[in-house]
Amino acid sequence: MGEEELKFTGNWFIDAGILGFVNLMEEVYGWDLEELQRRIKTEPEKVYYGYFPLAYFYKLSKNKKQNITRKALQLIEQSTERGRNLLEKVWWNLIVDAFEDDWLSWKLGKMHEKELLDNKTGKLKPEYEDERYRELIRKREDALNKLNECEESIRSLLGKRRKFFENNKHKFTLEELEALENAISRYERETNNCLELTKDALDVHKELKKYLKSLWGEIKANQSVLVQKSRFFRIPVDSGFYKNYLFFNYSRGILEQLEDTWNLINGNAEYSKYLSKIDKTLSKFLPSDSEFSNIYYTPLRIEPLLQYSKYIFVYLLNFLNAFNRVGSIGYMFFYGSTLEFSYHVNKRLKVLLTQVSEKRSIFRVTWQAVIDTITEEKAKWSLENMYLIQFQGINQQNLVNVEYIGIPKLHASVILDDNIREALNSKLPIKIKGNSKSKPKEKLKNSDFESIWLLEEFLRQRPLYPLIIKHVWNGIKNGFLNRKASLYALAIDSKLRQEGTFKAIFDKAFFERPKRAAVEVKDFYKDMSYVAMIIKEVSSEIGGDNLIHPLFSALRRHDRNAFVNTLLKALLQAKSKDKVTTINNYLFRRVLSNDTSWEDFALALVVGLVGGGEDVGSGEDVEED
């Protein structure tokens, strides 16, 4: 029977896991979301009990064997097993194979016998419980200790100046031993005492390696190990995030790890205390049940959730895979309202984030990805409820600095409009850079100005009017004015100012606001744009160039009286009476009768007089705030 498609649940930590699961499968098998959904629908058992465990462990392995995933696709594709049998097949054939090099490195990396022993009892630790192994480790250690008198020759062979011996005991690492093996191959025909001693030590190392390889080969062939050998053959996996979680726990041997994996995928909540509660044990972002018993959901059990999402543990385990690593900043994950939308945004983010090095640009880049996705996917309705979840690093058991960055529904609805978004997605110059001040005006380029990204300012919920007034001032002085973006920004600013005075919060009109917002912004824009055009047309009749500074100055002083008075006096001289009537009507409706946002509409008139991209500086001195 087919499984239901993957979809978000509304719980962000589970949803992060679902996206992490999708990311993992894409990273290992190259399947995009669509392909994964198709496979989940047609062959869910193969996905969850076959492909998933291999992908998960494969990602954890340090030495990635290239052909494993190809082998996995073939083996699982042809497999007729289901559930536990399929998992066991994958475990013994693929996972064990994938970890061969990691396991060998772990075992070979124990350079001294005492590392294998329990400090208190002096007996072998369970994970090294093999007499032959111990014997070979000791033998290799002795042979390496004998190289003490050859330290200089070792240094020249390895090209290192460090001390390799202390108190007659060697301090070689596995990497150095392997490097020595390569270096000495050049001296095969030469003989001297040091070379002989080195070759002897390396022979023991080879013997040890061969022995361990044969052991690993046996478990692959037998597809099992003796219970007492389980710890010796533990799959070496570790996680800073899930430190003691089931198979990451150092006390779990290969058989227990298999059992843990099975119960986890199978959603057996009773199997372990780790799987029973919705608290810190499941995800580090959640509070602990014992420390925060007053939080309503910590005492809840996970059992009921399994009825809705059988593979919830699979997702929770993939939590970290949802996050993108960003240089020195930390990890981040974009969380939107649907899996598809979040998947596409995060995919774009991954590429864009490689170019980011400072925290400030993350917001910008995220939104660029969101905007690109909206434009391409037409997933407009997805824009509600978005968060940017960041954490700096995993400090033992605790997460540091988790930030939620959301935007209000009203803002979301405004930028869902293509025209408005396009206009806001502009960089506006607001100030000439210090080193460009001496440049002649006609040679100034965009790069000579400090700019703001209008969309960012809007999303950060900052008032736009002060920015536009700076942009207009820059336009007056230097001739760079984006008329459309300025007018849209003023229209939005006006709309948001009006919203700030909205008092009735529980009536129908309140809930209809987001729907109406974009329409009203566009109405305001149309009005502003029209009157800006008209005033530009009568500019020559009313001495528009000389009006710009006094009008601008009145706006700076928030002096509506001076603004209207100056403009009306100028309009008295105009011959195009119908155009004057249009401006006067606008003044009455939008400036005089509007106490909350008259400045936005008044500035639109100045924008009209300044025009777009024209050099309008008159040399009159109006001080910048």
Next chain:
Amino acid sequence: MSVQERMLRKIKSLSKDVLGKAGSDNYRQKLVFDLLNAVKANDQGRFLWILLRALNSHSTDNPKARNLASALMEVFPSSEADFEKVAYSIILGIMAGGGS
């Protein structure tokens, strides 16, 4: 209580009807100019004096002039902010009357 937008519309409309066509273009231009100066100085007394003089000389037999006068009685004297609104509504009304 501040002057309602409805009242401002009424004053603007009445001003247009009463003084929008009064006298020549030059006369109206001079009238508006004087009124603008009075508002700029926030001089309510001077504003009313100029306005009433204009009403007296041009619209004594117009019933709308009486309506305008009674509307003005409702809003004057007023706060500085309200005065501006009322005054500019009157000025815009007068200017609208001369339009095509």
